[in-house]
Amino acid sequence: MTANVARQDSQRRALFNGQARRTSIRVAINTSDSLVASGLHAMLRATPGIEVVSIEEQPEVTIAVADDSSLPELLSAPVTSRLVLIADELRQAELWTAIEHGLVVLVPREEAATRSRLLQAISDAREGRGDLPPEQLGTVLRGLKQLQETTLRPRELTLSGLSLRETEVIRLLADGLDTAEIAERLIYSERTVKNVLHSLLNRLNLRNRAHAVAYALRHGLI
Template identity: 30%
Template sequence: MSREEGAVVRVAIADDEPLVRAGIKLVLSASPDIEVVAEAGDGRAAVEVVGKHSVDVLLLDIRMPGMDGLTALGEVARVAPSTRVVFLTTFGEGEYITRALDGGAAGFLLKDSAPEELGRAVRVVAAGESYLSPSVTTWVMKRARSAAPVSAASAHNRLASLTERETDVLRLLAQGLSNADISSRLHASEATVKMYVSRVLTKLNCTNRVQAAIMAHEAGLR
């Protein structure tokens, strides 16, 4: 399943609390570019939903009766590999974050996030990027930093290879901004920003945005 640019994002919600599902649906339905097409009360039902409907983004809780969200994640990847999964949960423990991201989740959002952040996360993930709550991003960066520490001197040396524009892109990337947000800040097209991000990752010898953000922070880039 591929999405055309500008198409409405089709969302499914999986949460065992009906009031929570209703609240999420109410928030998302206020955006004309997002449509909630299905709901599920547990992980097994979530897998069935994405198998029956054309779903761009599945918002998935972690703790649910029967099949939990983390188990459902693997089943969703098998049944509907093009559906991107965002965990929306109250549980931000490191173990859950690790299992979710290692399992292929495209996003991890806490339920205490602002309503506008939910819509932004859905759009970012539907566009093919990843989205993490700020607190989750901080945890991921700490884990990555401890696993592969980078000295300030080494970070400075690597950043020296960047052009002024690439440095601007890296600075915004390190703040957790998506390509769309960077595009708006720099008054450039998303395609141009995507090209710059790719160049930055290549020059810094980073495999993902988190590694590049760590490099920026270690170098003191603000």
């Protein structure tokens, strides 16, 4: 093998290794039980495609293992990644707190003992595929209904974060209509349309109308 061929081969290996590192899922473990932490570390370090990191190293997914006494402490940490929570019988307030801290997948403790289930949970969390036990999902849906009825609807907001009026204006803006055309279509004054857009841009910290349309499309709001 010539020096040039050897160098090219080395470069290809370096490129491949770099791609492999980038496609690995960076996972942190958060638990107060040292034995559980050691077991999870041993399992995940032996798994291709998983890179175990500390919470300070910006993981993509954090696995938190909780019991009744440790859950408040685990959920007091700042949100830094998508959360896989291993826990049983969460109360409604605890479930909402977990969601506020990035909960994507909730795994009952007995299921987490299965390697394949844990790896599926990590993969789902990284891709943003939510997974909750049926009883917990029911709690979330009931909570969202209550939120809509008691908090959002009186303020003319929806679960999307936009009011019905804002949604109408942004949808027409995305269709290419200008202020006068939107006002005519919705039977508003031009000043009302401008005020709706101004309020939306300020609340969501958006730069301009194009940014507002891009935001709405990217988040599936229109």
